Amino acid sequence: MKAISRITLLFALIFMVATVSLAQRVIKGTVYMDGKLAAGITVEAHKGGSMMTSFDGLYEIEADAKTKWIKFTFIDESKKLDIGEKQGDNFDFAFTGDIPAEKVETGGSEVNLQSMKQLLGEQNKEYMNGLSLYNEFIKQKDFVSATPHWRELYNKYPKSSSNLYIHGARIFENQLANAKTEEEKEKILEEYMKLYDKRIKHFGNQGYVLGRKGSTWLKYKLLEGSLEGDAQIQALQNGYEWVNQSVDEQGNDTELAVLVLLMQTTKALFKLEILPKETVVFNYEKCNSIVNVNIENETDPVNLKKAKEVQVYIEDIFGKSGAADCEALISIITPKYEENNSDIEFIKNMLRRLRRANCDDSKLYEKATEKLYELEPSAEAAFNMAHRYLKLEDMEKAKVYYNQALDQETDQELLAGYYYEYGLFIFAKEHDLAVARTYAKKALAINPNNCEANMLVGDIYVAASSGFSGSNLEKSAIFWLAVDYFTKARRGEDCVVDASKKATTYKKYFPNKEEAFMNDLKEGNSYKVGGWINETTTIRF
Numbered sequence: 001m002k003a004i005s006r007i008t009l010l011f012a013l014i015f016m017v018a019t020v021s022l023a024q025r026v027i028k029g030t031v032y033m034d035g036k037l038a039a040g041i042t043v044e045a046h047k048g049g050s051m052m053t054s055f056d057g058l059y060e061i062e063a064d065a066k067t068k069w070i071k072f073t074f075i076d077e078s079k080k081l082d083i084g085e086k087q088g089d090n091f092d093f094a095f096t097g098d099i100p101a102e103k104v105e106t107g108g109s110e111v112n113l114q115s116m117k118q119l120l121g122e123q124n125k126e127y128m129n130g131l132s133l134y135n136e137f138i139k140q141k142d143f144v145s146a147t148p149h150w151r152e153l154y155n156k157y158p159k160s161s162s163n164l165y166i167h168g169a170r171i172f173e174n175q176l177a178n179a180k181t182e183e184e185k186e187k188i189l190e191e192y193m194k195l196y197d198k199r200i201k202h203f204g205n206q207g208y209v210l211g212r213k214g215s216t217w218l219k220y221k222l223l224e225g226s227l228e229g230d231a232q233i234q235a236l237q238n239g240y241e242w243v244n245q246s247v248d249e250q251g252n253d254t255e256l257a258v259l260v261l262l263m264q265t266t267k268a269l270f271k272l273e274i275l276p277k278e279t280v281v282f283n284y285e286k287c288n289s290i291v292n293v294n295i296e297n298e299t300d301p302v303n304l305k306k307a308k309e310v311q312v313y314i315e316d317i318f319g320k321s322g323a324a325d326c327e328a329l330i331s332i333i334t335p336k337y338e339e340n341n342s343d344i345e346f347i348k349n350m351l352r353r354l355r356r357a358n359c360d361d362s363k364l365y366e367k368a369t370e371k372l373y374e375l376e377p378s379a380e381a382a383f384n385m386a387h388r389y390l391k392l393e394d395m396e397k398a399k400v401y402y403n404q405a406l407d408q409e410t411d412q413e414l415l416a417g418y419y420y421e422y423g424l425f426i427f428a429k430e431h432d433l434a435v436a437r438t439y440a441k442k443a444l445a446i447n448p449n450n451c452e453a454n455m456l457v458g459d460i461y462v463a464a465s466s467g468f469s470g471s472n473l474e475k476s477a478i479f480w481l482a483v484d485y486f487t488k489a490r491r492g493e494d495c496v497v498d499a500s501k502k503a504t505t506y507k508k509y510f511p512n513k514e515e516a517f518m519n520d521l522k523e524g525n526s527y528k529v530g531g532w533i534n535e536t537t538t539i540r541f
Helices: 002-023 101-106 116-121 125-139 143-156 163-177 182-203 206-223 229-253 256-271 277-297 301-320 326-339 344-356 363-375 379-391 395-408 412-430 433-446 451-465 472-489 496-507 513-518
Strands: 024-033 042-045 050-052 058-064 069-074 077-082 093-096 526-529 535-538
Touching: 024 069, 042 058, 050 058, 069 093, 077 093, 116 125, 125 143, 125 163, 143 163, 163 182, 163 206, 182 206, 206 229, 206 256, 229 256, 229 277, 229 496, 256 277, 256 301, 256 496, 277 301, 301 344, 326 344, 326 363, 344 363, 344 379, 363 379, 379 395, 379 412, 395 412, 412 433, 412 451, 433 451, 451 472, 451 496, 472 496, 472 513, 472 526, 472 535
Parallel strands: 024 093
Antiparallel strands: 024 058, 042 050, 042 069, 069 077, 526 535
């Protein structure tokens, strides 16, 4: 019996030793300081061993299967790397600075910098198989299946083809479209930005690529995000630096969309008091000069139309920036008007330019407005006349011409702008909130993304709150609606800064939780604001 017990105990001990030995793991990697191999770093594993790195920066230590972290110590400073949720046993670590780019790209494996021609010439089976698989999935727009094969080539053969970066952008766009959380989107966007850097590193063309990088960044960080305060400023500054450098390097070959982005970010940073007025004027002149060269040299009618539209848009952004100098602008335009004062299209464009720059109270604007109405009493001419009488404080005549413009205009885009401006006129001069909203809503019926019309409705609701009949909660609930419209407005590039500020400001006036609780209102449920407003919003605090 004792012999059996001893045998049982022996088997138990053998099993325990085997379990312990199976539980052990060997963790290794490389430690860096400021991108260089780091010596003198003590590496210690939770529930494991420790060692000090030499000049090669390498470490290799025994650890337990349940090891949760690795601690790195240099002199009297320690840093931990959490590996509890990480896969594998190889962990590189940057004590200061970053892990060198090539190391990150390949996970430690060797990088092959041959071109596609060289790889195919050598019949590199690994590359050819990966290329065939990922290309097939890309053709089918099956980006999920393409990803692992694309990533293998992207990491190991980064100089094989620029298509890796073009297709990689499509893969990241697909991932961003399907991201479930903001955290997931942030990680994808960070990797997306690195793709642009890596493309520049291996294929050059920095000016062009930076334009694409800035465009992508601004799209996801501002237009599709919800940044406010310092985070918004930082995102704008990053995007601005990339697109500004792109324009400086590309010159007259700059993509038109990048010129627009440069003016949009310039205007936004000026309003946030980050950039001075002089920079706004300088960037406007730079962008306008490039567009003029494109217009002069373009022979394709479609591209010529786009360039002219961009020129109008750039002038519009500059005019609304608050940095436009009317005196300087008028001195430039006046001699041109004297040469072209019978050219209807020239006068129309000139008046639009002055109006966008808020220079519509000048003698030049008055003279040109009357001339245009004399040459062609069209909807646009009537609209300009309305502006003139508005500046003269003759409200009755202004209304007559506004209504003439609204009745005659057939271009829906222009009509939306007229509706918005007439609504603004009613709001500012007659304080008739319900009628002003009617015209703002007409503008939104034509273009729901008209950010200025959305801003106007938000402003109307803010103004309505104090005089609205009802309880304090019912008055405060109007701010839910106002912020709804400011949030919609911030999706427009021209309104993103002002709309973000107003949304942040008026959130402070939301009904509080105690009031809501007493009125049996639950967060996330619908709430209808009654009276002449008669709109539904969402309860939130």
